[in-house]
Amino acid sequence: MSAAPTPEAEWLNPHDLRRVCDFLYRHTGMVFGESKRYYIERRLRDRIAITRTSGFAAYFDLLRADSREREQLINAFTVNETYFYREEHQLACLSRSLLPDLAAARMPGDKIRIWSAPCSTGEEAYSIAIWLLENWRMVDAYNVEIVGTDIDTIALDAAHDGLYGERSLSRLTPAVRDAYFEPEVNRHRRIIRDLKDSVSFTQANLVDEGTLGGLGTFDVIFCRNLLIYFDDESRLRTAENLFNRLNPGGYLCLGHTESMSRISDRFLVRRFEDAIVYQRTGPDA
């Protein structure tokens, strides 16, 4: 009788590699292929070891049967790179152009909803909150709601926790750190309670409209540094989903290497002093 193969000894054959890539594509919209073989095998081996399954075939059976393991595999493949005040010019555009424009059509006390999607470990959503407190003098006149969503449940746990190291904080001034974070412990600082309570986080998959309906609609969406991982089909699906989640006249900010121009013509391109953003048009806009 031959010994069960150890995860370390197993290499994916092209058929199994394709099954994994198809699985990830179906569940996340992210495109993986032969060029990422090393990355895929390393993560898969980790999951096989953690779940103590005997090899790829047994692990794939588990994946099909166990939604918790599906979630863990997706978590293992996401790229969560993010930091506070990333692409700060878009935050400047938010406070100097987008919010004044939206507020002009509202009454004091009205709700303004902002969505950080995907929010990864929370830096983007908290950055929006801090930036507005620091730079938009009308912030108290409106009921600003900030929601962060991501597909990755481990990243969302970190967002809830709100504990950040120097890599995340490096673009923040000492004054901002002192105002919005607790004192440093073990080279990490935690977001203060008030700020944490002003942002909510929940799981959502941007290529799966069924997970988005409960979020309601938004006036501004930050969808930055996600479309770069997608193919045209996932980008189009995401563009449609974002369009449907935007209120007429609402704005969409993409990452600086991303553009709607080849994906969808449903958004109006708006060139403001600080940034180019996209706007939902429509009969009510």
Ligand SMILES: C[S@@+](CC[C@H](N)C(=O)[O-])C[C@H]1O[C@@H](n2cnc3c(N)ncnc32)[C@H](O)[C@@H]1O
């Ligand atoms: C590079 S981070 C971007 C974070 C932040 N927007 C920024 O620009 O700093 C990309 C995030 O996209 C998330 N992601 C990947 N596929 C997703 C999907 N289908 N739906 C929602 N989030 C997804 C990943 O979990 C990861 O946290």
